[in-house]
Amino acid sequence: MMNRRYPEPSATETDTDIAIVGGGLSGTLTACLLGRAGYRVTLIDRHRVFPQEFRVEQIGREEIEKLEQLQLLTPLFKVAAPFDDIVNLHRGRILDRTHGQHYGFFYNRLMGAMRAALPETVNFVVGQVTGLRTSAKQQRISILGKDELTARLLVLATGMGDMLHRDLGISHKSIGERRSLAFGFNIRPLQSNRFRHTALSYHGDGNGIDRLDLFPVADATRANLFLFRDPRDSWVRSLHDNPKQALIATFPSLVDHFGDFEIASRIDSWLTEITLAENCRQDGVVLIGDAYLTSSPATGLGVSRLLTDVERLCRTYVPQWMTETAIDHTRIAAYYDDPEKADMDIGSVQMADRHFNLTAKTDVGWRLRRQFHFTRRRILYGIESISPALAAKLHQLKTIRTRSALRSAVLNSKPVA
Numbered sequence: 277m278m279n280r281r282y283p284e285p286s287a288t289e290t291d292t293d294i295a296i297v298g299g300g301l302s303g304t305l306t307a308c309l310l311g312r313a314g315y316r317v318t319l320i321d322r323h324r325v326f327p328q329e330f331r332v333e334q335i336g337r338e339e340i341e342k343l344e345q346l347q348l349l350t351p352l353f354k355v356a357a358p359f360d361d362i363v364n365l366h367r368g369r370i371l372d373r374t375h376g377q378h379y380g381f382f383y384n385r386l387m388g389a390m391r392a393a394l395p396e397t398v399n400f401v402v403g404q405v406t407g408l409r410t411s412a413k414q415q416r417i418s419i420l421g422k423d424e425l426t427a428r429l430l431v432l433a434t435g436m437g438d439m440l441h442r443d444l445g446i447s448h449k450s451i452g453e454r455r456s457l458a459f460g461f462n463i464r465p466l467q468s469n470r471f472r473h474t475a476l477s478y479h480g481d482g483n484g485i486d487r488l489d490l491f492p493v494a495d496a497t498r499a500n501l502f503l504f505r506d507p508r509d510s511w512v513r514s515l516h517d518n519p520k521q522a523l524i525a526t527f528p529s530l531v532d533h534f535g536d537f538e539i540a541s542r543i544d545s546w547l548t549e550i551t552l553a554e555n556c557r558q559d560g561v562v563l564i565g566d567a568y569l570t571s572s573p574a575t576g577l578g579v580s581r582l583l584t585d586v587e588r589l590c591r592t593y594v595p596q597w598m599t600e601t602a603i604d605h606t607r608i609a610a611y612y613d614d615p616e617k618a619d620m621d622i623g624s625v626q627m628a629d630r631h632f633n634l635t636a637k638t639d640v641g642w643r644l645r646r647q648f649h650f651t652r653r654r655i656l657y658g659i660e661s662i663s664p665a666l667a668a669k670l671h672q673l674k675t676i677r678t679r680s681a682l683r684s685a686v687l688n689s690k691p692v693a
Contacts (some may be wrong), residue, residue, distance in 0.1 A: 278614060279637040281559055288464065290317045291425075291426045291427070292317060292318040292399065292425065292426070292427045293310075293316040293317065293598065294310055294316070294317050294427055294428065294429045294430075294431060294594070295317075295318045295320065295415060295417050295418065295425055295427035295429070295430050295431070295436055296317065296318070296319045296320065296431040296433055297320050297321075297405050297430070297431070297432050297433065297440065298320075298321060298432065298433035298434040298435070298452075298567070299319055299320070299321025299326070299387075299391070299429065299433075300321075300326075300331075300387065300401075300433060300435070300565075301331075301332070301387065301390070301565070301579070301582060302433040302564050302565030302566070302567075302585065302586060303319060303321070303431070303433030303564075304390045304391055304394070304433075305346070305348060305390065305582075305583070306320040306431060306433060306564060306586050306589065306590060307351075307393065307394060307398045307538070307588045308348060308390065308394055308398070309346060309391060309586065309590040309591075310398075310590055310594060311394060311395040311396075311397040311398035312347075312395050312397075313590070313594075313595075314397065315397065315594070316329045316399075317397060317398045317399065318398070318399045318400075318401055318425060318427065319394070319398055319399070319400050319401065319612055320401045320405055320417070320419065320425075321400075321401075321402065322402070322403070322404050324402045324501040325388070326383075326387035326388060326391070327350040327384060328382070328383075329383055329384060330383070330458075330460040330471055330544035330545070330546050331383040331389075331546070332383060332385060332573070332578055332579050332580060333380060333381060333382065333460060333498055333500060334378055334379065334380045334381070334489070334491055334498075334500070335375070335378065335379055335579050336350075336376060336378050336576070337376045337377055337378075338580050338606075339376075339579045339580050339583060340379070342580065342583040342584075343583065344585070345550050345587075346583070346587060347354050347447040348390075348393075349652060350393070351386075351389035351390050351393045352381070352386065352389065353391065354381060354389050354596055355356045355381050355382070355386055355388070355389045355494060356379035356380060356386070356493070356494070357379065357381070357383040357491075357492040357493050357494055358377065358378070358379055359373060359376065359377060359378050359380065359474045359475045359491060359492055360375060360377050361373060361374070361473075361474060361475065362378070362474075362475040362476065362477050362491070363473045363475070363476045363477070363478075363533070364479065365476065365477070365478040365527070365529075365533060366478070366479045366481065366528075366650050367481060367528065368448065368527075368532075368533075369529075369688065370533075370657075371454035371650060371653050371654060371657065372653050372654065372656065372657035372660070373657070374477070376473060377557045378388075378475070378491070380475075380491040380492050380493040380498055381493055381494065382493055382494065382498075385494065395455065396580070398502050401419065401422070401425075403419040403420060403421065403422050404419065404420045405417055405418065405419055405420075405623070406418045406419065406420050406442060407443060408430065408440055408443050408444060408561075410430060410444065410558060410559060410560045410561045410601055411559055411560055412425055412426070412559040412560055412602035412604040412605075413428075413601070413602050413603075414428065414560070415427045415428070415429065415430040415558070415561065417430065417562050419587075421502060428489045428560075428597075428598070428603065429560060429561075429562070429594065429597060429598075429603055430560055430561040430562070431561075431562055431564060431589070432561060432562070432563045432564070432567045433563075433565055433567055435565070435566045435567055440569070441553070443496065443557060444555075444561065445555050445558075446553055446554065446556050446558075446563070446612075447553070447554050447555060448551040448552065448553055448554065448616075449551060449552055449554055450549055450550065450551050451551065451552050451625060453506070454504050454632045454636070455544065455547055455548060455549045456502065456503075456548045456550075456572040456573055456574050456628070456631075457498070457502075457503050457504070457505060457507060457512070457546075457547050457595050458500065458501065458502050458503075458545065458547075458548070458573045458574070459499075459501040459515065459543055459544065459546075459549075460498065460499065460500050460501075460538060460543075460544045460545075460546070460548045460607075461498075461499050461519070461540075461541050461542065461543045461544065461610060462496045462497065462498060462499070462539070462540040462541035463490070463495075463497050463498075463499050463537040463538065463539060463540055464496070464497065464521065464537065464538055465533075465535050465536065465537055465538040466536040466538055467536055468536075469495060470535075471490075471534050471537070472534055472535045473533070473534060474491075474492060474609070475489075475490060475491040475492065476488075476490045476491075476533065476534050477489050477490075478490075478527045478530060479650070480503070480526075480638070481489050481646075482634075482636070482642075482643065483526075484503055484504050484505040484509075484511075484635060484636045485501075485502075485503040485504075485505070485526060485534075485635065486502040486503055486504065486574045486631055486635045487501075487502055487574075488500070488502075488523065488527055488530075490534060491504075495513065495550065495677050496540070496541075497537075500573075500658055501515075502522075502574035502620045504571060504574075504631075504632050504635050504636045505576075505656070507545075507547060507573070511526075512543075515543070516527035516543060518539065519539050519543060520537070520539055524658050546573065548570055548571070548572055549570065550569075550570055550571075550572060550625060550628055551569070551570050552568070552569050553567065553568045553569070556568065556612070556614060557591075557605045557608055558607045558608065559602075559603065559604045559605050559608070560603050560604050560608075561603075561608070562583040562584065562589065562593075562608055562611055564582070564589060565581075565586075566578075566582075567686065568585070569581075569621050569625075571624050571628070572624075572627075572628035572631060572632075574631045574635075575624065575627040575628050575631055577580050577620075577623070577624045577627055578624075579623065580620070581620045581624050584616060584617055584620045585617060588611065588614050588616060588617050589611060592614070593607075593610065593611045593614075615650070615675060619674075634646050634649060644647075651679065
């Protein structure tokens with residue numbers, strides 16, 4: 277077995293308190309927190325160095341605050357580019373501006389920094405898990421070409437597509453009728469060495485395109501494009517064939533507001549279907565992040581929901597479970613039923629539905645709601661230019677109403693678990 281910092285252990289020394297399968301963001305953050313708490317943690321992933329993958333590439337104030345509360349923000353500083361002003365456009369005109377700290381980054385670089393921050397109590401194993409045997413008292417993890425690992429608790433942070441779920445009888449059901457399609461690529465300025473704004477978000481207009489985000493990352497400007505269209509759609513094909521022309525045709529005055537540009541990298545894509553794990557309340561094993569519930573990237577709530585999973589698991593439930601002689605399914609169920617986690621899960625699903633409706637619905641009702649949504653934002657922006665204090669109060673009231681409405685919808689919704 278490959279040990280991250282220690283000599284090759286024997287089979288009897290591979291026993292650990294908690295085994296985490298999946299070394300992406302959710303698994304690595306979980307390992308970091310539990311390792312700091314003094315538990316013997318083994319993190320297992322197929323990749324010694326995390327590969328370049330298109331995943332989340334920017335976070336805002338809510339995620340920053342959560343990372344700070346968990347004392348996990350420092351690694352981000354080493355690989356991310358900060359920005360605090362986003363110009364929002366709609367129909368070729370400035371809609372408003374978003375103020376507040378944000379960070380842009382490449383996902384694989386973030387993962388490298390987070391892995392480097394793992395404490396000494398975390399044993400990092402490079403390998404492919406080929407089998408699982410679980411019970412209330414002991415979990416057995418088979419790793420290709422290595423010794424079998426035993427643990428008291430098994431955490432699956434493997435995303436929805438992992439075959440290991442099937443070994444345990446866990447399946448995934450779709451809970452959203454529409455899939456979200458995201459694209460990521462670099463752009464660079466033409467005729468100048470910089471763009472007119474640090475960051476820009478251009479909102480679609482009911483054509484199935486949610487928005488185009490342009491923001492800084494280390495040594496580049498990154499573009500994230502979110503839409504609700506079939507991957508075989510003619511517009512999607514045009515984006516691959518002639519990306520600059522497709523963007524300019526779809527987002528009027530983009531060049532005028534941001535500056536002329538060229539595509540400077542390959543175009544990566546990410547297709548997401550909202551799915552929920554079923555039959556996951558089992559002895560000795562718990563799912564976190566996308567392994568339990570996927571998030572639509574268009575909502576921007578994926579990292580916040582993931583951090584809620586990690587915080588509730590590491591700060592509340594693992595300390596309880598580790599004092600027990602057995603971790604049966606009733607104890608595992610308490611994590612899935614946690615009110616804070618449930619609120620975040622349901623809110624994430626509802627926000628995905630709202631983004632789809634505002635982006636793609638063409639009936640009269642949703643056309644009017646879309647028009648009202650953008651008109652209200654323009655009015656608030658106009659008030660802000662005249663009276664920032666009054667605008668701040670209106671923004672605060674809007675936030676309170678939004679949270680109250682979401683909370684009410686959550687309480688009246690069926691559980692997602």
